[in-house]
Structures are given as structure tokens and as C-alpha cells.
Amino acid sequence: MGMLPALSAPLRPTRALVRRCLSGPAHLGPFSDYVQGQSPAPNVREYFYYIDHQGMLFLDDAKMKNFTSCIKEQKFLRFFFNQLRMNDTERYPEFPFISPCGRERNFVRCNDLPIVFTHVLAPSDGSSNFKLSYNHAGALLSTAFDPHLLCMLPGTGRVYHPGPARSGGVGLVRSALAIEFSRGFRFDKGETMPPTHFQWEGETYKLTNELVPALLQMRGRCNMDAHPSDT
Known part of the structure; x- marks a missing residue:
């Protein structure tokens, strides 16, 4: 290994x-x-x-x-x-x-992208600086949570968030966490379009969806359909 x-x-x-x-x-x-x-x-x-x-x-x-x-x-x-x-x-x-x-x-x-956000880490200092931990390493692997940068692709229902630049700059949100986040999404342009707003901790964030171009490029590079099926 x-x-x-x-x-x-x-x-x-x-x-x-x-x-x-x-x-x-x-x-x-x-x-x-x-x-x-x-x-x-x-x-x-x-x-x-x-x-x-x-x-x-x-x-x-x-x-x-x-x-x-x-x-x-x-x-x-x-x-x-x-x-x-x-x-x-x-x-x-x-x-x-x-x-x-x-x-x-x-x-x-x-399966999708290599960086997968698994948990929200609450701030320990009383601030509003939440973090997302990724790939099951707890606080050893985490990044600042920017709610307005969440992005959902309506065709798949999968949710994404910025990740480490070295590995492509975007990561997948684990399904259990994505379901939790989805309760806060608002679809002002209809449910066939990406969500427009996200409610989190009493605040409403306007989603920029600026991740979409990088996300589509990364998914194309990963060429997931070319992989053998996995259990």
C-alpha cells in the first residue's frame, strides 16, 4: 500500500x-x-x-x-x-x-469525486464558523463550510461543495448529509433547476451555483460511466 x-x-x-x-x-x-x-x-x-x-x-x-x-x-x-x-x-x-x-x-x-464531505463540525469557540469534514478522518480533514456555495445537480440530486484545490476544487456531499441539507433548499426557478437559496442556522443564503462549470468538468474527467460497476 x-x-x-x-x-x-x-x-x-x-x-x-x-x-x-x-x-x-x-x-x-x-x-x-x-x-x-x-x-x-x-x-x-x-x-x-x-x-x-x-x-x-x-x-x-x-x-x-x-x-x-x-x-x-x-x-x-x-x-x-x-x-x-x-x-x-x-x-x-x-x-x-x-x-x-x-x-x-x-x-x-x-464513484463520483474523491473528496466526499461526511459530517458538519460545529465550532467549539462559540462562533458561526462551521466546517465540513471529509473522507472519514474527522477533524483531521476539514474545510470551512460556505453555505452559499452549495450546489445541487437536479439530474442526479447529488449535492456538492468546494473542496481542496489540488484534487479539483470540489467535493461530493455524502448522501445522508445531503438529505439533511436538502430540507433547507428553496427552488425559486422550479425543481428542474438548481436550488436558488439555502436556509442554515436561521440564515437564508442565496446560492451562487458557481461550482457548476468546475463540477461538470471534474465529472467528465472522472468518466464514471467507464468504470466497472461496484457494489
Whole structure:
């Protein structure tokens, strides 16, 4: 599994898990032209990951993708997603993202977008500065919540919010959280159009929908329809 050998001790259980997953015969992923842990050049290793629409991270070739098999160590998740960026290596374009780690290349594909907001973090200082945490790392991975920048695509019902610029600048809102947010949406232009306003914490925000161009570009780059179906 791609990670720096010098990472701190709390990450060791994850390395052990991956060693178990990769022990024995080579595991072929859903794309037949890779093998987990392959070495295309001296001292270079390549690994392949998948992020589902709930923001959980898996080895791409895991037969079962559910809560019991996802990677849960928050310090590892922080490192992995802080390194995440667009894959411009010209290798494995079906994996649109990569999380480099020293000499290891961690290629990443996803159900929708790699950044998935999972929870709202309430301010601890009495202010109104709420945050959104993402990809199940709690407060270790979070960004400021800007209610007026929420965006919903009527065709899918999925909700999005700005995310880290390095990984595309936009992230998906997890379905459970999106349902909660949807109660505050107002559709002044009709329900076939994106919502126009959002009510949050006693305030009404006019939605700019400025994320739409970047969102459509990102979804096109991810080319989700080209991926094998996942459970």
C-alpha cells in the first residue's frame, strides 16, 4: 500500500492489512492491466485504490467494498488525501487521481469525486464558523463550510461543495448529509433547476451555483460511466 516508510507507528496496522491483502498470488484488479504492488521501474511501487460515494477508501481490487473492509485509520487518511491530486503521469488514465508517497504511486478512481464531505463540525469557540469534514478522518480533514456555495445537480440530486484545490476544487456531499441539507433548499426557478437559496442556522443564503462549470468538468474527467460497476 502506498505510504512513506517513515510514517509514524499508528499507521502500521494499515500496512499489515495491505500485506495480508497482497500476500500469496498477485491480485488483479477490475482493470486487467495492473497488479497491486507492481514495480514498473527500480524502487518504484504502484498501488490502486477506489473511493465510493460515501467517501470510504478501499484497495481497488477488494472483492467486498463495505465499512468492514474500508481503510479507517484517520492519520493515514489525512496523509493520503492531503497528497491527493490529479493524475498527470500519463499512466492509468482510468484512475484520474494519484496520491504520491515517496517512490510509491497510489492511483485512485472513484464513484463520483474523491473528496466526499461526511459530517458538519460545529465550532467549539462559540462562533458561526462551521466546517465540513471529509473522507472519514474527522477533524483531521476539514474545510470551512460556505453555505452559499452549495450546489445541487437536479439530474442526479447529488449535492456538492468546494473542496481542496489540488484534487479539483470540489467535493461530493455524502448522501445522508445531503438529505439533511436538502430540507433547507428553496427552488425559486422550479425543481428542474438548481436550488436558488439555502436556509442554515436561521440564515437564508442565496446560492451562487458557481461550482457548476468546475463540477461538470471534474465529472467528465472522472468518466464514471467507464468504470466497472461496484457494489
